[in-house]
Amino acid sequence: MILMKDVIKRYKEVIALDHFSFSAGENEIIGLLGPNGCGKTTAINCMLSILKFDKGEIEIFGEKVDPNNNDIKQRIGVVPQEIAIFNNLNVVENISFFCGLYVKDSKTRKKLVDEAIEFVGLEKYRKFSPRQLSGGMKRRLNIACGIAHKPDLLFLDEPTVAVDAQSRNFILEGVKKMKDNGTTVVYTTHYLEEAEDLCDRLVIMDNGRNIAQGTLNELQRSISTQESITVSFLDDEDLRKKLKSLPNVVNVEKSGEIYTIQFEKHQNNLPNLIKFIEENQLTYTQISSEKPSLSNIFLELTGKELRD
Amino acid sequence: MTVFKGMLLHFWRYKIMVIIVTFLFFGIAVLFAQNQSGEAFETSSMDIKIVNEADSEIADGLIDHLSTNNDVDVVNDYDRDQVVEEIYLMEIDGAVVIDENIESKFVNGASAVELFTDPRGTGSIHLNNEVSKYFRFLDADYNYTGTVDTENTLSTLEHGITVNIADPENTAEASDFEGMKFYTNFAGYIIMLLLLMFIGNIMTEFNQPELRDRVRVSPLKTVSYTAQIISAQSIMGIFSVLILFFGGIFIRWDSLDGVPLDKIFVALLLISLFTLSLQFVISSLTTNKFLINGIANFISIGMAFLSGIFIPEEVLGETVQNIARFLPLYHFTQIYAEPGITWSDSFTHVTILLLFIIVMLIIGIIFENKRKSSFNL
């Protein structure tokens, strides 16, 4: 559906995209993750041919992107990162305006606008001007303006920033529904849990490069940390050295009485640890094992923590 | 059509402001029109009683002068109270009592006549004017020749007045024309100011980069987008021209003799087109609302002053008049500059305005392209 190969984009001195490659298949939600300024928005704008890029190739629906290729544009929907709505038009008028750029027939459009309003849950605010909406509601209106015409391919650039948990879930459920209806979604975010929950496949970006991609499982397998066990001991003794000597342990961190132990292989780690506890006659209050999270993956791949 | 409709919707949002401004404008215009008709009344004839106590050439001359366009009733003696009452009851507009020693008084420079008028009426000023005009001219003649020659004075006076009064038809036409000319001048200024402000503000909305990007990712062709914007703007322009043009006809409908309505309409249409093209240049330079409102006021007021919209051009200095030749608003006023102006007289100014419009469009397109390419760094 989307094929982006070795794209280079510079803004004067800044290299925003550095041999960036990316692909998205049909009917999947693909997450584009990375810290601020890593080039997510730039990548999307290149795909939308809002931006000219210096080198590389981009194809969408099997056709080269081009500002004049209106057949492609007709099938694409965009929810930009910056809220882009008319402050002097109310909710319905705004959605109808942007939907009208794609859908000429006014009866069809009316129906689509109503569906979009329902989709973002702004039914009670149909006649409100954006000035009367809260920040989160404006975000939802921004989304509605981009999805009303039911695109086959949808770009969502950090749509949930500044949206409360309830609305966020509402939006995420909506995105899943769109996928069920056959839409392909490119979703950028720096909320990792959101991406873990929502995306079929992930692309991790840093400094304009694609540093890793795959499903969550694939990404988890690709890094050295395979399991992370957290345990709280009641004993005062500093156990870091002893724990480090266990098989497969890569790293041990201690904060208070809570230890986080990272293992490089996923084999009998928990039984080994329990055995160690019994041998040393230690008392523990809690123990849990987790697969590495996206934030572990991110930390290991980039050496940076990605915080919300 | 979505962009076209969106723009008209934006315009509709300003409806209350538009209505207020329109009412203010017509309010001022109606006030001005009434003032005009008052003046017209002044020039019409008055009933004057003249009490001639003297037997003198100067007195006869004054009577002759006042009789030229007033109803004059000459008597030989009078009752002061009765005259006052007649004036109070508006049976007559005023009375002039000519002193029996008018000749010697005049030579000594003393006041030789006594006037009775109703200070409430406009006739008071007029009668005063006429009498003092007669004596001023007589005095000038006397100082020059050393003799009193009323015949000469009267002919000078008449010569001076004929232009104004010989053909009352013409006078009415001239005053009708002056009124409509002032109205149109003012309307031209208002069109510039309003279109620059309203369309300027609407265009800042449409030109926000985020919104432009949203339109750019859509399948709407640039040509279609531009065409829709231009048609919406033109509708607003034509709408304001129609309101001001027919509004003017409506409030001045009984005084339209000799007014070149066709030229006025064309002039208004051209100035609104010019304003739209100027607006195009401004909005391709900035999307800052404060700046746009500032520029709108600065340009329209400045141009209006320099082009003699508020003050007659003749009053302004020569430099200003020379500058005015380079301003579109000046050529706008020249299209309907005289009552009987012909199309061939207006032609130059119509052409110059059209050239202004074309030049503005070209500059606008250049700036617009510059801005577009700066998007695509």
Ligand SMILES: Nc1ncnc2c1ncn2[C@@H]1O[C@H](COP(=O)(O)OP(=O)(O)OP(=O)(O)O)[C@@H](O)[C@H]1O
């Ligand atoms: N118009 C521009 N001119 C110059 N540099 C730019 C421009 N837009 C973006 N950049 C630079 O390009 C890089 C990538 O920016 P981009 O907006 O794509 O990041 P992002 O991944 O979307 O970040 P965020 O998570 O904050 O949205 C940044 O270093 C930024 O400074």
Ligand SMILES: [Mg+2]
């Ligand atoms: Mg971004």
